[in-house]
Each structure stands twice: as C-alpha cells, then as structure tokens.
Amino acid sequence: MDTTPTDALISQLDRLAGEFAAAIAPLDDEQAMRATQAQFLGKKGQVSAVMKELGKLPPADRPRVGEAANRVKDAIAAAVDARLAALAEARRAADLARTVDLTLPARPVATGHLHLLTQVRLELVDIFAELGFAVAEGPQIETDWHTFEALAIPKDHPARDMQDTFYVADEIVLRTHTSPVQIRTMQAHPPPIRIVAPGVVYRRDDDATHSPMFSQIEGLVVDRGIRFSDLKGVLTHFANRFFGGSGGLDVRFRPSYFPFVEPGVEVDFTCAFCRGKGCRLCKGTGWIEIGGAGMVDPDVFAAVGIDSEVYTGFAFGMGIERMAMLRHNVSDIKLYYEGDLRFLRQF
Amino acid sequence: MKALWSWLLELCDLPTTPTVEEGARALTGGGLEIEGLTDLGAGFSGVVVAQVVAKRPHPESTKLTLVDVITAKDGPATQVVCGAPNVPEPGRKVLWARPGATLPGGITLATKPVKGIESPGMLCAEDELGLGDDHAGIVVLDADDPTALGAPAQRALGVDDWLLDVNVPANRGDCLGHEGLARELAALLGGRLVQHDVSADLAELASELRTADLVELAIADAAACPRYVGRIVDGVAVGPSPRRFAQRLRAVGVRPISNLVDVTNYVLFELGQPLHAFDWHRLAAPPRIGVRRAAAGERLTTLDGNDRALEPGDLVITDGSGPIALAGVMGGQATEVTAATSRILLESASFEARSIRRTARRLGLLSEASQRFERGVDPALADRAAARAAVLLARLGGGRVATGLVDHDRRPPARPPVPLRLARAQVLTGTALTTASCEDALARLGCVATADGDGRWLVTPPSARADLLREVDLIEDVLRVVGYGEVPATLPPLTAAPRPLTTTIADRARRALAAAGLTEAITFGFQAPARLEALGLPADDRRAQPIAVRNPMSIDQAIMRTSLVPNLLAAIARNRSFGLPDVALFEVGSVFLRAAGQPPTGEPSALADEPTHAAIVLHGSRPRRFGAAEPWDAFDAKGFALTLARALGAGDPAVAAAADVPYLHPGVGAAITVGGVVVGHLGEVHPDVRARFGIDGPVYLAELDLGRFAEPGPVQMRPVPRFPASSRDVSLLLPEAVPAAEVEAVIAGAAEALVERVALAEEYRDADKLGPGKKSQLWSITYRAPDRTLTDPEIERAHEGIVARLTAHLPAARR
Structure with missing residues (x-):
C-alpha cells in the first residue's frame, strides 16, 4: 500500500520520539536534557519543522497529525521525567552506598567544668533558698572584732585556741570562719534576717584532712519567736535535700560549745550511705558529723544592738569541702586547690 | 582529758551501774564527747595471780630459779622456771602467764624446756605485759594485796579498767577532773556525786604541829590570786607510790615519780585542782608566801632545770626571799621535793586565768596545771583538794598532817541567783519542757532552784559551774539533761523574704x-x-x-x-x-x-x-x-x-x-x-x-x-527584622599600622542609619603585589531599613558615602 503524505508525516513525528530518547540517553544532568528537549519541541525545533508541513495536508487528515504531534510531545516529556527519575534513583543509591566509620573520634565539643566546690556551693545555696534564705558575703581579711570579739570570743579566751588564726596586723586577721558575716549582716539589716553566707576561710592547719584555706557556709535566722527546734527542722530539710534522695534522714544534736551560740550543738546527720546501719564512712556509728550550730548568744545580739528579749535566732556553719568529700568520695582535701585538670574535669 | 572508768564510778552514786559503753554514750550525748575508749587490759590474757609456795635453784643455772606456785588456796602447786633475780619468798603473789596465755606482740605461751626442765609458761615482768618499762624483775604484788588467787592479772595491776578520752569543751574547765565528769555522769544518768569526806582521816592523822605556826600568807593581789590554801604535812618519807595508785596516773598519761609528787597529780586528776608541793625546809625561814607580778629582770630556775627570765606580767609565788615558783605554771627547782624531803608545804590555789595563759604560752609550758588554770579553777575547791592531798601524803608518805590550814580567801562575793523562766525556755527551745522536767533537771545538775512565782525560778548553780551565768546557760543545761533528742524538728514561719543582699x-x-x-x-x-x-x-x-x-x-x-x-x-x-x-x-x-x-x-x-x-x-x-x-x-x-x-x-x-x-x-x-x-x-x-x-x-x-561591671537590668527585646538586608563589600589597601578597630571606628563615625553590621571578611598581605608594610582588607557592610526593602540606589548612596569617608579619614586606598 502506498504511503500517503499524511502517513509519512506521522511516521516522521513518531521517529522523532525515538530520536529524542536516543539523544538524552547519554546525558546525566537535567540542564542538558532540557536543552535537548528545546531542540525537539521549541519554536525552531524539529517537531515544529515537521508541523510546518501540516498546511499541505488535506484538512480531514490534520486531526490525526495533531494527535501524533501531541503523542510525540508527551513521549518526550515522559522520556525526560523517566530519565531524571532514573538519575535521581542512581544518585540516591550511590549516596546510600556510602559508609562512615563512626568509631572514629568525635569532634570535641568544648565542655567546661565548674569547680566541684562551686557546684556544691550553688546547690547548697539553692536548697536554703527554698526556705527563703538570701545570700550574704563579707571580706576575707576581717577585723579581729568581727571575727572574734563580737562573737563573744574576747582575747585570751580559750576558744581562740580552737581556731589557730593567721594575722595580718594586731587587729586584722584572715577570717577563721564565715561567722563575721553574721555580725555584718545584723549590723546592716534589722530583723527579720534569713541568710546563708558561703565563703572561704583560713586556719593555720595543714594535714591530710585540713587545708589552710577552705570554705564554709554559714546560716543565720533572726526573728521573733525563732526556736531551737526550727534549727533542727531547717537542717533536717537540708540533710534530706542534699544527701537524702528518698528522704528519711534524721538530724541529731549533740551539746557542744561555741562561744557565739547557746545552746550550742554539733550536728550529725543519719549516714546517707548506710541509712544509719553503720558503715566505713560513718565509722560504724550510723551518723555523719556535719557542722556546728546553735541559738545566737545574747552577748552576740548585744554586740550588734539587737534586743535578745524580743528577737531570738539560730546560726549554723558547715564545711563545703566536707560535704563534697562525703557525697563525691573525694579522698584528699588538697585536690580542691591544686588546679589539677585530672581532678577538675571529673565533675 | 583522759579519765578512768573505775575512778568515775568511785565518785558517783548511780541507780544502776552502767556499762562503760552506756556511760560513754551518756557523756557524749551530754556534750562531753568520748573520742576514744580503750580497754587497758586488752594487751594480754590468760595471766593470773599466783602465790609462791616454794622456790629452789635450777640445777643447771645459777641465774634460774624453780618456783612452785598455786592459783587456789590449798590447790596443787606447779613448778615454773624463772630467770628473774627477784623471785619473792613463799607467801607473796606473782603474775603467772600460763600455757595458752597471750602477751603483747602476739606471743602465745606454751610448756617449754628451759635448760632441761619443763616450764609451763612464765612469771611476768611489767614490760612483758606492755605496762611501764620495768624489766628489773618480775611483778611482785604488795604483801597486803587483796586480789584473789587465780584472778586475772588485770585486776591486781589496776588495768581491769577502761580509759576514756574525753573532749572537754573550752567552757567546761570543771570537767578537767574526774569529779567534774562524775558530776556530769550523775546528772545525765540520774544519780548523785560522791565526795570524799576526809575529816575523820584528818583527825586520825593530825600532828601536834599547827600550820599557822609554820607558814604565813601575805598575798596582796586578790585579782591575781583569789584563793590560796596552804597545808603542812610533816614526817613524810619519799618512796614509790603503791602499784595501783601509780597505775592510775600512768593510765591518764602522767609518769609516776614518787609518792609525794604523785599525790599532787592524783588529786589534780581526781578533783581538777592543781597542787604544788614545796619542800618546807628549802623555803625561807619562816616562809611568808606571797603572790605577785614578777619584776623586770627577775629570774627563776624552774624544776625542769631551765633558768628563765621573767616578765612583768608573770605571776610568781614568793617566800620572802624572792620568786620560788611560776604560779600555776611550774615550780622552782630550789624548793622542789627531793629524796631528802620530810616536811611539805602544799599549795592549793587559784590564779587569774589570763596571766597563766600568757605566761604558759610565752614559755611554751603547757602543763596539766596551766591548762586547768587557763580555763578557770573553782576557788571553792582549794581547801577540799588541800585536805584530800594532805591525807594521801600522810598515808603514802607515812607522815602526819599539821593542824589547821592557812587560807587566803578573797573570792568575789557569791554570784546572785540566775532567774529562769519556763516560758522563755519553751520559746527558745521549741521543746515541751514542763515545770517538773525543769526542776528535775536543775536538781540533777546540782543547782538549787527556788520558785519565784509561777513558772519562774531563782537558780543557784554549783560553784564548780562557772559557765552557768545567764538564763540561756541554764536553759541549755536543762535541755542537755532532758536530752537533745527531745527537740522536735519544726520550720520557722516564712516572713517577708529579704531581698538578696549581694549580687551574683x-x-x-x-x-x-x-x-x-x-x-x-x-x-x-x-x-x-x-x-x-x-x-x-x-x-x-x-x-x-x-x-x-x-x-x-x-x-x-x-x-x-x-x-x-x-x-x-x-x-x-x-x-x-x-x-x-x-x-x-x-x-x-x-x-x-x-x-x-x-x-x-x-x-x-x-x-x-x-x-x-x-x-x-x-x-x-x-x-x-x-x-x-x-x-x-x-x-x-x-x-x-x-x-x-x-x-x-x-x-x-x-x-x-x-x-x-x-x-x-x-x-x-x-x-x-x-x-x-x-x-x-x-x-x-x-x-x-x-x-x-x-x-x-x-x-x-x-x-x-x-x-x-554594673549589674545589668533585664535584657530588652529588639524588633526582629521584617525586611531583607543587602551587603556591599569594600576592599581597602592599608598601611600595617592601621588597626582594624580604627577602620570600624571610621565606619561607625559615618553614623549611617542604614548600617546594620560591619564585618572584616578577608585580610591578606603580599609584599610583591601590595608593597611592603601594606595589607589588604575586605570589609563587608550590611544595610537594612526596619520599615521597607532598600532600593539599590539607596544602598549605593549609603555605601559610597562610607567608602568616601574611609579614604578621606584613613591612609587607605580602595582596591
């Protein structure tokens, strides 16, 4: 059967589809494919060139050619999409074939360390803040009066032996305890007072368990009607928050003597590690000695001009190093102050 | 303070005899922390009291003796080989370490031949038992020793006892003697203190001499010396102290010296009153005892042999001829007791704490005596201690006590009673104290309380308790007796929280x-x-x-x-x-x-x-x-x-x-x-x-x-940009000496409102391309307006303005 011009045109169009597929087969980027697509489909493209012949055909055949042209356009678009999809799939497969040895060292993220004593101090302050305590501070180089006299420790008082003192001048010392902050606070603020005063102190004492500089936290509450039992309650709260975990730790008071409190006590907590059963840490007693405390002595109130008939108060003091040692198993007090990164970076 | 359990029990009368652990717990709970508890007899076991019934020489050695001992009256005798030179005559008691006995150093005894003769264990010397350092011979008990045959040797040696290491608080000088600790123990356990009554002994031992004829007191400074009691003991002979008497001193850390010196130490540890014994014959005749401050330039050779320069603050004892002792610190060598002493002047006094403290510290002489004077010794104790020591001296030294005493008694007047209010005690302690519990506690403490209205008392503490001066002191002691375990745990009411007092x-x-x-x-x-x-x-x-x-x-x-x-x-x-x-x-x-x-x-x-x-x-x-x-x-x-x-x-x-x-x-x-x-x-x-x-x-x-740095206020939000920014770069050729900060300053000086950010993007040096001493910097400037998208002409105008300013103000060229 003879080939009509119409049939020839249609087969020419259909051939272009095949030619296009062959033209983009070696291409592997979209831009080149789009350029090739333009060569075939653009105004000056091969499909357009073929379609220019359309006018020479009988009008009755023209729809058939138009259908063929659309078929070619669709085929070209589909070929592009398919090719792009294949390329994307190949890239994805190649990407997924990648392996990285994640056992290689991590890129270090700089992690700083607050000193263990800072961490413990901040935690202590937070615990007391829950009970409404504010923070007070005072100088480390302190007057003899604030350090001793106002705390009912006159010169030649035997209690001065308890704290061997570094002197800077006759009446100026390195404070041996944080208690002078009590005096400064009471001088500066009328009751009610509710403060904790953390800070470093100095004593002439240097052995396995003593450092000539160490840190304490002092507490002071002065108000109308403050009771000895309130001291016990506050310290019980503290013991359970700091050491307790599940709570249930008791506070034991043992009578003791500090000239600036009366009654004065040594404070023991139930050993948090054996829960009072007795262990190496508490030397089998079930109790851990934690610090000194007591009711503010009327002589101290007199020194700062507070009427002890109207106001009562309590004070307590604890060693921060000891807290940290107990809870973090620190073996030697010297480690705190040597700047040894092998120690500092553990916390 | 080291204390012996037997000594404490001797000085108090308790409802039931506590174990040493119970006693230690009570004292610790009362504030006298027992830091150590030592079983003095723990060093050996299986050593018993035995009686020598016969002895004969060892056939093979002149240095060895064969000794027959018994451990029960009429019991079978056992032959033991002994190498000591002092095997006693039959009838005396010795200490026999039987086979199986253990001695210090991990030695266990067995039956072993000694020069061919079997010896079941051995007879012991002091040092073999870890007591003292006497290896001159075996222990021979005193002829009248009452210990039963077969009893543990610990009993005969006075080491069937416990040593308590007491941490005495600085304000409790009264507890630096067994009597003070016994007073505490009695108060805490509900008993009473027992004090030796020596009046009968004094009458029995009285000599015809009168103290007042033999010594005169002429003490002017009542503040430095509020009390001085002197007694004379005559006809004493120096010798060793009895074994158990000496053992008590050794246990508390004092080396026994001789009966006369040991008595002063014994009474010091018993009552807490330091004493000094002068050899009366070595004092000025007649002695006229004074207490005064040393004069500048005075010297004294103390009994440790040191010739010491005295300072005007030092308190000295004088006898009319000059200083004879550093009061309360150390005696003088010239008047100390010697082997020839036969008549003693006993000093029982109290001195101003501050002077003693200063002198003791200056001379580095922290003696048992000075430590007690520093913390204050009850002046009321002086005559009792003097009498007790005089009786012991006469008994141990075989002498007699001169009649009467000399007593410089310038004690300050008795302190007025201390008022105590139940209501105050309740408020301060937060504890359920009652009239009955307060009165019971006060009585146990030896305080005399007189009711002064409802819930009020006037309280007179015992003279030994110089620390009970104020109501709060009494409240503490009442609570101590009631027990700190009775204090409940409460929380103070939250008042207006004070603002933080310091910055963070x-x-x-x-x-x-x-x-x-x-x-x-x-x-x-x-x-x-x-x-x-x-x-x-x-x-x-x-x-x-x-x-x-x-x-x-x-x-x-x-x-x-x-x-x-x-x-x-x-x-x-x-x-x-x-x-x-x-x-x-x-x-x-x-x-x-x-x-x-x-x-x-x-x-x-x-x-x-x-x-x-x-x-x-x-x-x-x-x-x-x-x-x-x-x-x-x-x-x-x-x-x-x-x-x-x-x-x-x-x-x-x-x-x-x-x-x-x-x-x-x-x-x-x-x-x-x-x-x-x-x-x-x-x-x-x-x-x-x-x-x-x-x-x-x-x-x-x-x-x-x-x-x-000022305390910053709260950070204030800046509007988040809603319109886009545009950047323009400028490359500058600059001399090395122009710091980057200067470029930034010039840009800032333009005060161009559209500039949001200025950043150095690149810097490089290349002497060949740029010339020596030059650097090239690429600065990137970001422009933005808060209320609109900037147009190119706006940006260009601003940027060119800045570039012009840079080249005008800096030795900079645009590249």
Missing part, C-alpha cells in the same frame, strides 16, 4: 566561662612572694604592694594575692608536670589590695579592698579530634573575654592595644574598656614571665575586674 556577678561569670568550655580552678588566697615578683610589676603598682600574713605556715603562703594570674600560671606549670600539655583554666575570686591611703608596705591599719576578678589562661592546643595540633592564640583569649563581658551585660567592649602591662608581651597585649573605663586586659603572657614559672611555650591570658 561572680557566679554569672563562672557559669559563662564554664559554658564556654573552660575549667574552673580555685586556688589559695595567699601565695609565695616570688610568684608575685615574677609578674615584674613596678613598685608603685598597687598589685606590687601585697598584704603580708604575719604568721604564715610557709613562705608559699606568705602574702595575700593581688592578682589571680600567678596562681593560674603555676597551675599551668603543675599540669604540664603531670603530662598535660594543653591547659585552659579560669578562676573567679577575690584579690586583696591595700585600701586607699594605706602605706605601700608594712602592716595595714585598715581592711583591704577585695575586688572580684576573673582570669583565663590558655596554653598548648585547643581540643581537637586528632591530627595536627591547633594551638590556642590570643584571639581565643579575646573570644573568652568578650563572651564573659557579654554574659555580664556589657555588650561588646572596646579592645585597644596596650603595651604597658608588664606581664604581657609588649606587642601582643590589649586593654579591654567598657564605657571608657579599663575593665581588664588580654594578650600573650610575656615570655620572661612564663619562663619564671617554668612554662615552655606561649600562654594567652585574659583578666577582668568584675567590680567594674
């Missing part, structure tokens, strides 16, 4: 630096002077004028730090010595500077300025994965400094070159300023300075004075 700037700084990856160090507030000198500060720098510690424990703690830098440099060196080459540390803490107006050297007369500083040191390399090291540099120090400044609310402080910081490299140092005020420095530590700390390799440093 130091902790904000610590948190910021730790968050930035640095590790916090805390170093001593004092340091070695050499560490400060290593900084090379000029003498007029405040930091070169440290406050010295008068009595440091070592040169390493001799001055207060004026900068955080030296201790941190030392920490670098220390870490390097540990094999840690990379160190990044910071410290935030106080430094101590002389207050304004104080002289630059010598002891200050005012407290110090104690500003809080922050310092950062970097040495070695940054943290890295592996491969080549990335050394820290000065821009790391700058980065940490700016991070800190920002955390403190200071925005971006200005950093400008500073060549005048002696411990920084002259070309790598800068000052940090906020609002025109220098707040710190940063840079590279001067190579000479780090070399002085033994650090090989650069150290970078930043330090800030936190006191220069």
